Amino acid sequence: MLNLTIIIVAVCICIALILNLWRLLQGPSISDRILALDTMYINAIALILLYGIYIKSALYFEAAVLIAMLGFVSTAALCKYLLRGDIIE
Amino acid sequence: MPLYLEIIICVSLLIGGAFLLIGSYGLVRLPDIYMRLHSPTKASTLGITGVLVASMIFQSHLKGFFSIQELLITLFLLITAPVAANMIAKTALHQRTKSLKDTKGQDLMETIRDREAPTKPPQNP
């Protein structure tokens, strides 16, 4: 039962990632693209944790933490750059 | 693995997956950037929490002791999601991104961009 659920949820997340990718490529304004990128990070974390459950390993937690942190920092940096023309003032 | 644990894990995984999908669906479906901001910041937060709770229960069972590491990611995302949303909203306003035509209070957008106080006070304060 668990394996079937994992596959269903993985398909859900992959569809979500494709929708994000569509918005990333399509996005009329640059803020749309940043938002799509931010959402892709969150979906990627979910996918990695799911893979960790699937192969019964705890190693993937570190990868998820790293993606969470880098995702936030890169979103903040991109926004800051567009707002002020400089990342570190 | 006992059946009841498996059921709990499956249910929270399914809830998480559904909310992640809804969040991304909203990102594609809603018409303007300010409305799109709502769906990933809220729906995706609950979605990731569902997956993390499932992962937490599973790892606790796997290791044989109570493993609440995953709470760290949940907490981090709960703190950073509104900040990221706020920064994206600022960027959109700074770039004078057009909002949907029948948005209420559109005259406020220039004021918000310049970070001034509103010139016209709200109708009934």
Next chain:
Amino acid sequence: MKLFPMPFHSLLLFVVWLLLNNSISAGHIVLAVFFAITIPWLVTGMLDEHPRILKPWLAIRYALMVLKDILTANVEVALLVIGPIKNLSPGFVAVPINVSSDLGITVLASTVSLTPGTVSAEVSKDKAWLYIHALHLDDEAELIESIKQRYEKPIKEIFGC
């Protein structure tokens, strides 16, 4: 010199270190205590004045209330997103606030972003107005009133400003 110049941050560092290593063995506890004491001691000179949490119990109650609101907010927004978009009427609203500290405003803005149908967009320069965007704006005055009653009042009490 105080042993814990920033007690809240020390506690946070201690807990996060143990969570990251996922263990409560003696070695990690010693390391966590070491970090909890040295890091605040090293950085305390670089920080501006930060307000203290005056009422910790109220803060915990506030956090629980916000968690409950996040749950309802998620379901509400998910329903709005799936439902017909034509009925949605988004709008910008200016909310007058009188929380004076930066930390209080940050907490208020984050809470507003995480709770039903609203995202905070900007704070005015004089820190007297919080601009929010609502996904579905029914009654502007009611929204402002609910934010002021539900979130601003406890924050003012917690930070005492």
